[in-house]
Amino acid sequence: MSRARLSAENLPTSVRVVLVVLGLGVLLAVPDLARVTPLSFATIHKGLLFGLAAVGLNLLLRHTELVSFGHVAFFGTGAYGAAVLATYYEVSSGLVLLAGAVLAATAVALVVGYLVAGHLDIYFALLTLAFNQVLFAFVVQSSFFNSTDGLSVRVGVDRPSLLGLDQLLVSAGLDPVQAYNYVLYYLTVAILVVVVLVTWKLVNSPFGRALDAIGQDRTRARFIGIPVERYVWIAFTISGIYGGIAGGLFALLQLHVRPEPVLFAFVSGEILFMAILGGVGTLVGPIVGGVILVYLLDLARFYVTYYHALTGIVLLAVVYFLPEGILGSLPALGAAIERRRRDPGLVRNDVETVVTSVRRSVRRAVTTVRILVFGVN
Amino acid sequence: MLEARNLRKTFGELRATDDVSLQFGTTDGEMVFIVGPNGAGKTTLVNLLTGLLTPDQGSVVVHQDDGDGSTVEREITGLAPEKRVDAGLVRSFQIVHVFEEMTVRENLRVAVLSERGETLNVLSFDDGHDGVERTVDDLLAQFRLEDVADEVADTLPHGDRKLLDVAMSFGLEPTYLLLDEPTAGVATREKEYVIETIAEASDADDVTTVTIEHDMDIVKSYADRLVVLHEGRVFREGDPSLLETDGELRRVLLGVDE
Numbered sequence: 001m002s003r004a005r006l007s008a009e010n011l012p013t014s015v016r017v018v019l020v021v022l023g024l025g026v027l028l029a030v031p032d033l034a035r036v037t038p039l040s041f042a043t044i045h046k047g048l049l050f051g052l053a054a055v056g057l058n059l060l061l062r063h064t065e066l067v068s069f070g071h072v073a074f075f076g077t078g079a080y081g082a083a084v085l086a087t088y089y090e091v092s093s094g095l096v097l098l099a100g101a102v103l104a105a106t107a108v109a110l111v112v113g114y115l116v117a118g119h120l121d122i123y124f125a126l127l128t129l130a131f132n133q134v135l136f137a138f139v140v141q142s143s144f145f146n147s148t149d150g151l152s153v154r155v156g157v158d159r160p161s162l163l164g165l166d167q168l169l170v171s172a173g174l175d176p177v178q179a180y181n182y183v184l185y186y187l188t189v190a191i192l193v194v195v196v197l198v199t200w201k202l203v204n205s206p207f208g209r210a211l212d213a214i215g216q217d218r219t220r221a222r223f224i225g226i227p228v229e230r231y232v233w234i235a236f237t238i239s240g241i242y243g244g245i246a247g248g249l250f251a252l253l254q255l256h257v258r259p260e261p262v263l264f265a266f267v268s269g270e271i272l273f274m275a276i277l278g279g280v281g282t283l284v285g286p287i288v289g290g291v292i293l294v295y296l297l298d299l300a301r302f303y304v305t306y307y308h309a310l311t312g313i314v315l316l317a318v319v320y321f322l323p324e325g326i327l328g329s330l331p332a333l334g335a336a337i338e339r340r341r342r343d344p345g346l347v348r349n350d351v352e353t354v355v356t357s358v359r360r361s362v363r364r365a366v367t368t369v370r371i372l373v374f375g376v377n
Numbered sequence: 378m379l380e381a382r383n384l385r386k387t388f389g390e391l392r393a394t395d396d397v398s399l400q401f402g403t404t405d406g407e408m409v410f411i412v413g414p415n416g417a418g419k420t421t422l423v424n425l426l427t428g429l430l431t432p433d434q435g436s437v438v439v440h441q442d443d444g445d446g447s448t449v450e451r452e453i454t455g456l457a458p459e460k461r462v463d464a465g466l467v468r469s470f471q472i473v474h475v476f477e478e479m480t481v482r483e484n485l486r487v488a489v490l491s492e493r494g495e496t497l498n499v500l501s502f503d504d505g506h507d508g509v510e511r512t513v514d515d516l517l518a519q520f521r522l523e524d525v526a527d528e529v530a531d532t533l534p535h536g537d538r539k540l541l542d543v544a545m546s547f548g549l550e551p552t553y554l555l556l557d558e559p560t561a562g563v564a565t566r567e568k569e570y571v572i573e574t575i576a577e578a579s580d581a582d583d584v585t586t587v588t589i590e591h592d593m594d595i596v597k598s599y600a601d602r603l604v605v606l607h608e609g610r611v612f613r614e615g616d617p618s619l620l621e622t623d624g625e626l627r628r629v630l631l632g633v634d635e
Contacts, residue, residue: 201499202499204502205498205499205501205503206487206490206495206496206498206499206501206503206506207496207497207499208499209483209486209487209496210487210491210496210497212476212487213476213487216476216478216479217474217476217477219470220474220476220545222457222458223427223458223459223467223474224462224487224488224491225462225463225491225492225549226459226491226496
């Protein structure tokens with residue numbers, strides 16, 4: 001993982017500044033892009049929210065090297081935190097709903113984190129999965145959470161208020177639904193930027209380095225005086241809080257919270273996959289992975305019956321061809337293109353390599369068929 | 378002074394540590410070597426002292442200076458390993474344990490940050506502590522690792538990895554350093570170099586070292602005191618010249634019949 005980090009750091013500062021500005025520009029332009037292209041604004045928004053949760057998951061994955069299979073638990077807790085406030089306490093302020101989401105997710109992450117912090121590898125993965133499923137089952141069974149029908153985030157028929165900014169747009173002549181979605185989107189972008197900056201600061205601080213140490217050699221970390229369990233607990237809680245923020249925003253976006261999309265363990269796997277798809281060794285890779293995967297799943301629903309098979313196929317493709325993820329592979333890809341630009345002769349080598357490997361596969365297939373048909377080669 | 382009092386540890390039928398009482402650091406910067414045949418309980422003893430194992434019976438005690446010249450006893454038998462580091466007790470392992478994906482400098486930095494109690498700090502950058510960087514530079518020089526400072530640990534030759542492991546331990550400013558076979562797996566011509574570097578550092582910082590070692594030439598030239606373990610018990614304790622003069626000891630240790 002540090003190899004990916006090193007290669008990303010090798011990019012010249014100017015290139016990095018251009019990339020950051022470009023990324024921010026695209027983020028801010030999404031609503032306008034969606035208007036002139038067939039891109040779905042709501043889907044991208046949803047993708048960003050899951051991407052935000054994946055950034056949190058990646059804190060554990062990349063630094064403490066712990067694989068959580070239950071991360072949607074915090075996303076769901078956040079979403080339900082907001083929904084409970086709206087449904088039972090008639091809270092209509094979007095910010096208060098969001099605060100409720102964060103509070104609920106923090107509480108659950110503290111408890112679960114405390115119970116799993118001492119475990120490693122497969123035990124950690126299974127325990128997080130188990131807690132996720134317990135939470136799911138609890139919500140589905142509970143009439144307080146209105147079982148599978150879920151809870152509304154509206155008070156009466158009204159959408160939550162977003163600091164009055166949406167009203168401002170409405171009075172400027174915008175459709176109320178559109179105004180609400182725009183304001184919520186830019187709120188998401190602002191939060192996303194803050195979270196990415198905070199994470200960047202966190203992972204480059206002494207605490208971040210201690211988490212790296214824990215991930216790379218837990219025994220040694222303990223014997224240089226790092227209280228391993230306590231630090232894993234803290235990292236786990238932070239990562240859960242990210243999930244809670246994302247879930248709260250998701251509740252505000254969907255205006256209705258049901259258990260399957262926000263609590264089912266399958267979605268935990270998807271969040272994990274988003275981080276891998278975008279690039280575990282990168283800071284914003286999980287966001288890119290989130291948008292791409294959510295978009296892919298939403299699109300595929302219309303074309304393929306078993307659209308979840310698509311996740312599997314994409315996952316296989318990433319593991320075999322882009323093990324560093326989409327963003328993580330960019331520096332290596334850029335370097336390879338640069339080399340070929342300087343020395344076009346390399347392209348011929350590439351073609352030769354491809355031709356040889358295709359020829360070898362064909363020959364192997366022919367041999368296999370011969371053996372199957374004739375019994376001998 | 379670090380003291381083991383009547384330590385016992387059994388694994389099933391095996392008495393790995395059987396009523397061991399020892400004192401380390403009776404003089405400043407003392408180098409004690411623990412020797413003994415395979416299965417004598419050397420590593421178990423170090424594990425008991427550093428908290429990787431808890432003893433069935435007995436206690437581990439450090440004698441600390443309380444500031445006005447007198448010493449106070451502090452029992453650390455039940456203390457977690459990371460807490461023992463605060464009490465000045467640091468160890469290295471038989472198999473090198475370093476942070477494989479970090480560079481040499483980053484490895485040392487995280488150890489020194491931990492020693493300074495900075496690892497919960499999220500407001501600064503990890504490489505932004507001038508005092509820490511100075512200490513890291515000193516360690517690099519002391520352990521002759523300057524040339525490889527920016528190499529990633531898992532690409533280093535074995536001897537340098539051993540030195541890095543020990544350098545990290547020194548970065549924790551130990552009072553007692555327990556080294557489990559620091560020269561294991563190191564090429565013969567580099568062994569002397571590794572142990573000499575450790576001896577110099579221990580001398581410079583007045584660190585009491587407790588070293589498990591199989592190479593008797595090294596023991597003879599560097600030991601201030603020798604502890605021989607056999608079948609979990611202290612078999613001999615004293616001057617390293619015992620290795621030459623004690624026939625029974627030679628038989629146990631080297632299988633030499635005289």
